[in-house]
Amino acid sequence: MxxxxxxxxxxxxxxxxxxxxxxxxxxxxxxxxxxxxxxxxxxxxxxxxxxxxxxxxxxxxxxxxxxxxxxxxxxxxxxxxxxxxxxxQQGRTWTLPVCYEGELAPDLTEVAERAGLTAQEVINIHSGTAYSILMIGFLPGFPFMAEIDPRLRFPRRESPRTRVPAGSVAIANDQTAIYPWESPGGWHLLGRCPVALFDADQAVPSLLQAGETVCFEPVSRADFDRIEQDLKQGNLLPDSFLKGGE
The missing domain is CATH 3.30.1360.40 (Gyrase A; domain 2)
Structure with a gap:
């Protein structure tokens, strides 16, 4: 080696x-x-x-x-x-909800046009892959995940955004990621996940860990809002999205 x-x-x-x-x-x-x-x-x-x-x-x-x-x-x-x-190295598997609609997916149309695909085809491709978490970095709880379908591989944006909303699901080069915090960022934003990825009050603050697997499940805006509210009120726990979670 x-x-x-x-x-x-x-x-x-x-x-x-x-x-x-x-x-x-x-x-x-x-x-x-x-x-x-x-x-x-x-x-x-x-x-x-x-x-x-x-x-x-x-x-x-x-x-x-x-x-x-x-x-x-x-x-x-x-x-x-x-x-x-x-x-x-068999880590846990997560199935995380993602809304690929409207203002939650500001770059979806552009990515679809550059790929020569429809927006729905991009959604199907992105959500149809199980991603391995390579590492946690850049921001606390930020998961770098690989590898995305070759049809969706594009360099980072030429002009990074000064503010990317927390929960934004993004792609760049051969990886996909979720922004756990609002921050600057130059990745292409395809959707948004309502599940918080970092909680400083927990013994292990980062929800996701290197070596785990993440699958994305498309949800409607109404379901996104419901899940987000249930998580905030404690009616739903992040561990509910683990494979076999309750």
Missing amino acids: DFRVLMMGDAAFTIEYTDLKGTVGAKQVRALRSKVQAAIGTGEIAGVVDMISTSRSLTVCLTPAYAGFETVRQQVCDLAGTAADDAS
Whole structure:
């Protein structure tokens, strides 16, 4: 398994799988992180204070006072050279409602025209794929998911929006995502999801996690409003959208 080590000063280093990307790279990174965490748990690796994952790299942070930097680096490199075990990475599956209508889908018509498809065909294609969450980043709770159908792969907008509404379901290049907060953004907005993706009051604030699977279920504007209201009033919980959830 090919990788390179990037030194990040005297208290951190990054393992980067240069030839891997997308779901393959993300699986390899999750496997490495799991192995390092297991080694920390058994006391085999010491001094690690944090780990930061992307879709093809893992940064390992050590306490500056720890004297065994080279030892830890070599231990992690030894683990990095082994392939991921797909059977151990079966995460949860979510079915999230998305309204692809009106002002909730400001770029749907443009994307359909560029793809040479009807708006309904774009909806069918986008909602007909099960997406793997590669990583959580950019914003707290923001899931980068892959891979979208080649017919819907377009670069980011030339002019990013200064305000993208929370819950916006978007596409760019070979990925799709959901904006958990109102923020600037340059992705193409196809719809909106009423389920909050981040709650600081929860033990695990981010609803979605890397390695999980997300499916989108088209809903009408009336159903979107109902679901949104039920969630706000506590009549419906986010876990209701888990496969097998109640």
